[in-house]
Amino acid sequence: MxxxxxxxxxxxxxxxxxxxxxxxxxxxxxxxxxxxxxxxxxxxxxxxxxxxxxxxxxxxxxxxxxxxxxxxxxxxxxxxxxxxxxxxxxxxxxxxxxxxxxxxxxxxxxxxxxxxxxxxxxxxxxxxxxxxxxxxxxxxxxxxxxxxxxxxxxxxxxxxxxxxxxxxxxxxxRKITGTRGTAISEREIEVLRYVGKGYAKKQIAEMLGISVKTVDKHVTSVMEKLDIHDRVELALYAVREGFITA
Missing domain, CATH: 3.40.50.2300 (Response regulator)
Known part of the structure; x- marks a missing residue:
């Protein structure tokens, strides 16, 4: 053989x-x-x-x-x-x-x-x-x-x-739209997925090749558009709405 x-x-x-x-x-x-x-x-x-x-x-x-x-x-x-x-x-x-x-x-x-x-x-x-x-x-x-x-x-x-x-x-x-009628950008969706998976801002920054400050800016923007007030609630939203698999 x-x-x-x-x-x-x-x-x-x-x-x-x-x-x-x-x-x-x-x-x-x-x-x-x-x-x-x-x-x-x-x-x-x-x-x-x-x-x-x-x-x-x-x-x-x-x-x-x-x-x-x-x-x-x-x-x-x-x-x-x-x-x-x-x-x-x-x-x-x-x-x-x-x-x-x-x-x-x-x-x-x-x-x-x-x-x-x-x-x-x-x-x-x-x-x-x-x-x-x-x-x-x-x-x-x-x-x-x-x-x-x-x-x-x-x-x-x-x-x-x-x-x-x-x-x-x-x-x-289809565009994802926040509760205030403002569209959530593709980059913000990417950040949202990682937040839902439990990654820290520094980890998200490294994986996306952007600064921690930029990650923080995207997280804040998404929270404002969705009328969400903390990261835990944001992570739960990401799972509930199908951005990630639970």
Whole structure:
């Protein structure tokens, strides 16, 4: 039997996952669709890898547990498809997807999420994702979804697809508006997501590449627009309204 292929990944403070994938003679004649799987839950990630590697035409080339490693590995290995969990620590999944597409524009992005909120769908469409899968969906549908987006087609979870088909333009163009009728900017929404996840202002500043003073300005602005008076209430609002998954 021919020796396995070893995928080498640069080590960082955050551990990237190394796996051995058996060599198949079919790889010599039919190039598989390569996939990067990104999820901070090891059990879910492992299950997804098993489902994909059980097929003849899909191959997981590397895994990551956070957005920062996802960007690095996508840049290094150029997978055909990147599957990203929406709610991960560190770099926001939507930011990670944007960075990946800047580095590798032909990469097909699929988001994996526990919720199919309008805001998650909106963000997925905005960054240019072709796929959106809810974790409660039938796992057997995932390989077909990945094949579809690898061909440049769009695949959304049945529940999400209802809203996308019914009002795609509205989802794409919808603006979040505060209780005082003032639209909340995209940057303010980004800050709101991190506040909802419990990050301190300094952490948010580092992740978004802006100053702590600017973060404070955005937080204050959002609170005024929403008529919210403290960060705890703001964080609860972010969870309740679907800016993040609880």
């Amino acid at each position: 021919e020796p396995p292929i070893t995928i080498q990944v640069t080590q960082r403070k955050t551990t990237a996952i190394l796996r051995r994938f058996p060599y198949s003679s079919r790889m010599a004649t039919a190039r598989p669709t390569t996939v990067l799987v990104v999820d901070d839950h090891a059990l879910i990630r492992s299950a997804l890898v098993s489902v994909l590697n059980a097929t003849d035409d899909l191959r997981v080339v590397c895994e990551a547990s956070n957005g920062a490693d996802a960007v690095e590995l996508a840049h290094k290995h150029s997978p055909s498809v990147v599957v990203l969990d929406v709610d991960m620590p560190g770099v926001d999944a939507f930011h990670a997807a944007s960075h990946i597409l800047q580095l590798r524009p032909h990469t097909a992005i699929m988001f994996l999420t526990a919720t199919d909120s309008d805001r998650a769908i909106e963000q997925a469409l905005k960054v240019g994702a072709l796929g959106f899968i809810v974790k409660s969906d039938d796992p057997d549908a995932i390989p077909g979804a990945i094949r579809a987006i690898a061909r440049g087609e769009q695949y959304f979870s049945p529940r999400a697809a209802e809203r996308v088909r019914g009002d795609t333009s509205a989802i794409r163009k």
